[in-house]
Amino acid sequence: MTTNTWRKYLTDYNEGLGLVYERFVLNDFLERLRQTYAIRSVLEAPLYGMAGVSGINDVALARAGVQVTMVDDAPERIEGVQRIWAEDLRLPADLVCIDPSAWGRLPFPDRSFDLTWQWAGLWYIADPAALLRELVRTSRNLVFVAMPNNIQVGYWMRKLVIDRDFFATHDETWTDIGRIRRILEAAGVEIIEEGVLDTPPWPDTVMPANEVLKRLGIRSQALEEQFTGEGWRWSTMAYYLGQEPDLRARVMQYAWLDHAPLPWQIKAIWAHHRYLVGRVTKGAG
Numbered sequence: 001m002t003t004n005t006w007r008k009y010l011t012d013y014n015e016g017l018g019l020v021y022e023r024f025v026l027n028d029f030l031e032r033l034r035q036t037y038a039i040r041s042v043l044e045a046p047l048y049g050m051a052g053v054s055g056i057n058d059v060a061l062a063r064a065g066v067q068v069t070m071v072d073d074a075p076e077r078i079e080g081v082q083r084i085w086a087e088d089l090r091l092p093a094d095l096v097c098i099d100p101s102a103w104g105r106l107p108f109p110d111r112s113f114d115l116t117w118q119w120a121g122l123w124y125i126a127d128p129a130a131l132l133r134e135l136v137r138t139s140r141n142l143v144f145v146a147m148p149n150n151i152q153v154g155y156w157m158r159k160l161v162i163d164r165d166f167f168a169t170h171d172e173t174w175t176d177i178g179r180i181r182r183i184l185e186a187a188g189v190e191i192i193e194e195g196v197l198d199t200p201p202w203p204d205t206v207m208p209a210n211e212v213l214k215r216l217g218i219r220s221q222a223l224e225e226q227f228t229g230e231g232w233r234w235s236t237m238a239y240y241l242g243q244e245p246d247l248r249a250r251v252m253q254y255a256w257l258d259h260a261p262l263p264w265q266i267k268a269i270w271a272h273h274r275y276l277v278g279r280v281t282k283g284a285g
Helices: 017-037 059-063 075-089 128-137 153-162 164-169 177-186 209-215 221-226 236-240 247-254
Strands: 041-044 067-072 094-097 113-119 139-148 189-197 273-280
Touching (some): 017 189, 017 236, 017 247, 075 094, 075 236, 128 177, 177 189
Parallel strands (some): 041 113
Antiparallel strands (some): 139 273, 189 273
């Protein structure tokens, strides 16, 4: 998430095709975990990491009756997320605001949640290793961690061409899934699943298509019109609110590679995210 762009999306839910696709794929993955492991409570910390609208990654779980808790370190953002859940979604969620220095001291007892997780947020916080250990401490069963895939072409396009300032100010070593795995295992987690998620046919640039064209120096009125205006509106919230009930069907027609029965190592060439799922062992934390 580009610094401070989150403010726009607290009221403007037009995220773009790539983000809507990413959310639907994540929804399916979380639903599989819920059904397989009888998950009844989750902690998402931090609630930001994915671009677009902050704090709506757990909506499908909440609608399935799961108790949702989310943590943030920005009072303005958490206030906006609270409004989205209370006024628009009308769903219960516990939102907790902490100091930016407190990710290693989450205000929850040991073993409080069936699942603790984060999506693409480690490089935004001061002490990612401490957060990972807290995700282990507060889970009674599963820990799920996902970060951007640092070998796919969109990552390198973003790093070398269109968003170099981001990489100058964020520690990309937290995209090293091996590093994350070692920290989780040292904290007492047995990795039970590893793979990739979010593998659409377009590269992962983490910004709207028209903005990518501008940063690449491509000036085309025809292309700009194609990726802007009312004809190019993509909103997960519109689906959640029943305004576009066919949105999922339209978006998931691009999921053929995500659903292809290929080894994840092959998909990793193009997938936008890598992930680990681990089970907390006795005596962990």
